[in-house]
Amino acid sequence: MLSLPFNALLLALSFFGLSTAATTTSSPPASVFTYTNDNGNIGGGNQSFVFALNIDQSTSDVYIHMSAPAGNSWMGVGFGSVMQNSFMFIAYPSSNGTGVTLSPRVATGHSEPSYYKDIHCNLVWEGGLPNSNEVTKEGSASAMYLDAVCHNATKWSNGELNTGASASKTQPMIFAVGPGGHGPSSNLQSDDLSAGLVRHTAYGTFTMDITQALSKDSTTAGVPLPNGGPNNSTYTLSGASTSTPKSDHDPAPAIHGLIMCLSFVIIFPLGALLLRTLNRESLKSHGW
Ligand SMILES: *[C@@H]1O[C@H](CO)[C@@H](O)[C@H](O)[C@H]1NC(C)=O
Ligand SMILES: *[C@@H]1O[C@H](CO)[C@@H](O)[C@H](O)[C@H]1NC(C)=O
Ligand SMILES: *[C@@H]1O[C@H](CO)[C@@H](O)[C@H](O)[C@H]1NC(C)=O
Ligand SMILES: *[C@@H]1O[C@H](CO)[C@@H](O)[C@H](O)[C@H]1NC(C)=O
Ligand SMILES: *[C@@H]1O[C@H](CO)[C@@H](O)[C@H](O)[C@H]1NC(C)=O
Secondary structure, three states: OOHHHHHHHHHHHHHHHHHHHHHHHOOOOOEEEEEOOOOOOOOHHHOOEEEEEEEEOOOOEEEEEEEEOOOOOOEEEEEOOOOEOOEEEEEEEOOOOOOEEEEEEEEOOOOOOEEOOOOOEEEOOOOOOOOOOOEEOOHHHOEEEEEEEEOOOOEEOOEEOOOOOOOOOOEEEEEEEOOOOOOHHHOOOOOOOOOOOOOOOEEEEEEEOHHHHEEOOOOOOOOOOOOOOOOOOOOOOEOEOOOOOEEOOOHHHHHHHHHHHOOOOOOOOHHHHHHHHHHHHHHHHHHO
16 A cells, blocks of 8 residues: 555656656757758858757747857848848857857848847757857857747738748748958857847848648747757758858859858848849859
8 A cells, every 4th residue: 555656656757757858859840951061161060051940830939940150240040032021030149259149130121130129039948959059169069059939920020921721831031141251240249139240241042841840839849959860969951942052242252262161141231232142143144
């Protein structure tokens, strides 16, 4: 008789143990975009850019993992094919240089994206997420890492992401990183959510399968874990297209520079500059 409660306790503990193991090893449903440059020797796991997405349909909370080479002044991803009207996750080193600041931003009209105070984001630290919210400059893990949730973030002042029955399998997305290399432009360190950004010199577009990133409720929602397999902290492409980033510079040197330095970035304001870039590139390729 006396042993029964004890056995019940053991049973309860083992259930607790099992469920703990389950939550730390199974990733929320996710779509994962990765970009790896040709020589790929900069960035976490040698990847130049990673963006992984999970969305809780019940709360519209958006969970993200993002990483880019540590030398870049900022990194960003937005919903939409251009910056205008896009909701963007922009991250940069915090004032102490080793943490990360996440600034949710929206660009209206032709102005550069500004801090969007109506959506609140929190950084996330959790088991299974390596180097969360750190800027690491050591060795092959050298990168800026972001793990975060933005609450109620599928609708903003001038746009909306469909996460219902007609969620897109090819949602247009943009990504960019701020100038890397040397000089003041690569030294952004700030806790200010409205920190000024130096415009990028190149940017990329890709598409994401939103349907693959949806959780019905908070029991399965969260920051996507690395999906590179057992004991592998790498994120691998899943539910997303590949991308060929474009550059704002003269195409040949820029592409060369991109491969050599991984300093690819976007243009602010995108509207006018995107057109300029495309025109210039199409003129060049026409010439060739
Ligand atoms: C990254 O690339 C370098 C050189 O190509 C290689 O030595 C290193 O093992 C790679 N690191 C990872 C984590 O794959
Ligand atoms: C740097 O700042 C971040 C917050 O931005 C904080 O989480 C981290 O602990 C700080 N690191 C050090 C070494 O103080
Ligand atoms: C979510 O945001 C929308 C505006 O985009 C607002 O109308 C709604 O009340 C918010 N929901 C919650 C739970 O805060
Ligand atoms: C981790 O997974 C990635 C992608 O599948 C692979 O390229 C890499 O070699 C793996 N790394 C290790 C250490 O197994
Ligand atoms: C993963 O690592 C753990 C601890 O190092 C080890 O026990 C386990 O066998 C590894 N699993 C695989 C599939 O390599």
